[in-house]
Amino acid sequence: MVLEKLGDSLKNTLSKITNAMFVDEKLINELVKEIQRALLQSDTNVQLVFSLSNKIKERAKENPPAGVTKREQIVKILYEELTNFLGKEAHEIKIETKPTKIMLVGLFGSGKTTTAGKLAKYYRKRGLRVAVIQTDTWRPAAYDQLEQLAKQVGVDFFGIREEKKPLSIYKKFESKLGEYEVVIVDTAGRDALSEDLIAELNELNVYVKANERLLVISGDIGQAAQIQAQAFHDTCSVTGVIVTKLEGTAKGGGALSACSVTNAPIIFIGVGEKIDDLESFNPQRFVGRLLGMGDLESLLEKAREVVTEEDAKEMSEKFLKGDFNLIDLYEQMKTMKKMGSFGKLMEMIPGMGQLKLPKDALEVQEGKLEKWKYAMDSMTRGELEDPEIISAERVERIARGAGLSVSEVRELLKQYRQSKKMMKMFKSEKDVQGMMKKMGGKLPKGMM
Secondary structure: OOHHHHHHHHHHHHHHHHHOOOHHHHHHHHHHHHHHHHHHHOOOOOHHHHHHHHHHHHHHHHOOOOOHHHHHHHHHHHHHHHHHHHOOOOOOOOOOOOOOOEEEOOOOOOOOOHHHHHHHHHHOOOOOEEEEOOOOOOOOOOHHHHHHHHHHHHOOOEEOOOOOOHHHHHHHHHHHHHHOOOEEEOOOOOOOOOHHHHHHHHHHHHOOOEEEEEEEEEEEEEEEHHHHHHHHHHHHOOOOEEEOOHHHHHHHHHHHHHHHHHHOOOEEEEOOOOOOOOEOOHHHHHHHOOOOOOHHHHHHHHHHHHOOHHHHHHHHHHHHHHOHHHHHHHHHHHHHHHHHHHHHHHOOOHHHHHHHOHHHHHHHHHHHHHHHHHHOOOOHHHHHHHHOOOOOOHHHHHHHHHHOOOHHHHHHHHHHHHHHHHHHHHHHHHHHHHHHHHHHHHOOOOOO
């Protein structure tokens, strides 16, 4: 999970509020201290932490509006102030000029080249014609890496392997760039305090006149992020930030809060190593996930990328009736796998993020998909369409044909029955709302 420790700490704080019999000044002070501790442990800037906690304290003194309990008011204040702290609202790069040039800058090891590939895939999936240009002449493997990523995501690649001057590479291909809607310029990683590298970046920046200059910053950099972000901003006036490696660090608060130095919003976050693990950053949704409130909008966006509206409608009708078979179950799980890991999807479902599901259990669940496919390949058409006819003898035959144990086949059938039973609970909107209350209680306005 993104910023797992910070999320766990904030969820614990939230649960203390929702479970408290009385909400008084003493409880609020305790909660503020816990929030401070959680943010400081994630390497968030000290001054920003205390500024945030003072705002929460001040707002907590206000009387709640009519129809809102003090408990609900505190949850709402916590949600709103954390959202404001991380930028308040989402910022989107508008592709209005042709080409829209996006230049990526950042430190050595920040994941810039990988991010260039992810960004190219992001825009290509949205129907835009994309090209990437490799101007990193310092790292020997940079050319090959970006060339391979471009091929993988299906975009055009430009670069000159032996050229030592970044600006010469850009000029060589400049006349071709008008054919594209998005051009991503990948620059060399550098220490922002190294004068010769900064001079090189400045020369490229002045000539390219990129529409967007995005600082790629690693989530594990900690509080050093602030100094580095300022240096890059002074050199090329950063217009936005991409925070990478947020899935594997407890120190992401430093990178997230460093953006306040540049006054540039976070545009994207990297949430995994796969080429699709890049998300538009929306502070409201992000805080919702940190607090275990879910993020239905991001979940729906991911779903739209891997399944057509017509297929989704047909599948949802089957599931809501509880009328689906093993083929449908397999298609559903295959779709979920395309959308990302089960762990990440669970974060987005309201209420599910508050459940303490063990990581290894989620990983095991993902690994079962391949085995279940082998089991289904060993079934007859009749068995796939009506799993209820599968007897003990048939289970043994399927297991032998698939090279699996009897227990693994039985587990597939158990999963099928559980899914069918669960979907019957979602027959009406009323049922869904009832389950939501059981799982997560009332959400702040705008979260549903």
